[in-house]
Amino acid sequence: MNGPDIDEVRYFADRDIFCAGRVSSDDMERVNKATGASTQSTCSDIQEHHLGECGSFEERQIGGERFNIFSECPGAKTCTLILRGGAEQFIAEAERSLHDAIMIVKRALRNTNVVAGGGATEMDLSGYIHRYADVNVPHKQQAVVKAFAKALEVIPRQLCDNAGFDATDILNQLRVEHKKGNVWAGVDFDREGVRDNMKAFVWEPSLVKVNAIQSAVEAACLILSVDETIKNEESAQPQGPPQALPQGAAQRKKKKKQQAREAEDDELHAFLHYGVRMAQMKKKKKRLDFSLLPIIEDSIGF
Numbered sequence: 001m002n003g004p005d006i007d008e009v010r011y012f013a014d015r016d017i018f019c020a021g022r023v024s025s026d027d028m029e030r031v032n033k034a035t036g037a038s039t040q041s042t043c044s045d046i047q048e049h050h051l052g053e054c055g056s057f058e059e060r061q062i063g064g065e066r067f068n069i070f071s072e073c074p075g076a077k078t079c080t081l082i083l084r085g086g087a088e089q090f091i092a093e094a095e096r097s098l099h100d101a102i103m104i105v106k107r108a109l110r111n112t113n114v115v116a117g118g119g120a121t122e123m124d125l126s127g128y129i130h131r132y133a134d135v136n137v138p139h140k141q142q143a144v145v146k147a148f149a150k151a152l153e154v155i156p157r158q159l160c161d162n163a164g165f166d167a168t169d170i171l172n173q174l175r176v177e178h179k180k181g182n183v184w185a186g187v188d189f190d191r192e193g194v195r196d197n198m199k200a201f202v203w204e205p206s207l208v209k210v211n212a213i214q215s216a217v218e219a220a221c222l223i224l225s226v227d228e229t230i231k232n233e234e235s236a237q238p239q240g241p242p243q244a245l246p247q248g249a250a251q252r253k254k255k256k257k258q259q260a261r262e263a264e265d266d267e268l269h270a271f272l273h274y275g276v277r278m279a280q281m282k283k284k285k286k287r288l289d290f291s292l293l294p295i296i297e298d299s300i301g302f
Helices: 006-014 025-035 088-110 120-136 141-151 154-163 167-179 206-224 249-283 290-299
Strands: 056-062 065-071 114-116 185-188 193-196 203-205
Touching (some): 114 120, 120 141
Antiparallel strands (some): 114 203
16 A cells, blocks of 8 residues: 555645654554544544544654654653664664663662662672571581672672772772671772762662572572583584595595495395305205204304
8 A cells, every 4th residue: 555645645734634644553553542542444433532632743854754743642651762873883872771771760660679789789698698607507508608608799899800990909898898787888989999889879779689699599500400411522523624634544544444345245245145045945945954044144244
């Protein structure tokens, strides 16, 4: 189906009716939700309750495309963001950053609990698990629990490495602060030290922390549950052009194949000779002692 003809567009424009041509069903659905209108397939029975409303409508040229903009819609719960950039790579990077920001806001609205970032949460959990293991976990199991607690310190250590800080010194300062009861003590990226990240507004949604720790524990349990691996020797070999055989190896390989082929021919010849001999003896109606059959077969290699 083609779009409206120029005469049809002019006819509607003369009567202050905008004609957009072909519009996708997804766009129509969004317009209906924003304006409160309903899609009609005919003009014969349009009622007032079928119509929607908005504060203003305009068609605007942006770049090489034309956009229809509905503003001040009473039922609008969404908005449209237009990204611009000098190259596709810049636009793609801006889109990823914007998507991450929107997802963070979404999680923050869904779960209003926040925790301090900068490794503060991981350090406090690590200290708590260490203390729990010292009191409640006996013998060798204590080493396992403490290894899990030490694994949580990877997050602040990696943050220090990314910033170019002395990770060992920063982690020692964090341990001291958390032993003093400062549960929100984290890495200070501004002054290369330790600070209260809750007061510094370095926050993270608690749901993100919970999901990250749960995913890490599930992955570790899955790896530890594997007791055997199967290795495909063919796939383990390097993929590349076949290497040339050393001098004389090609002739030896060819000779070995020839000897194997000759041995197969000898076995086939012996089998045929045995069959012909049995047929001749049957034809002459000679008695054959079948107790000697295994000895005959062994003698010809079967």
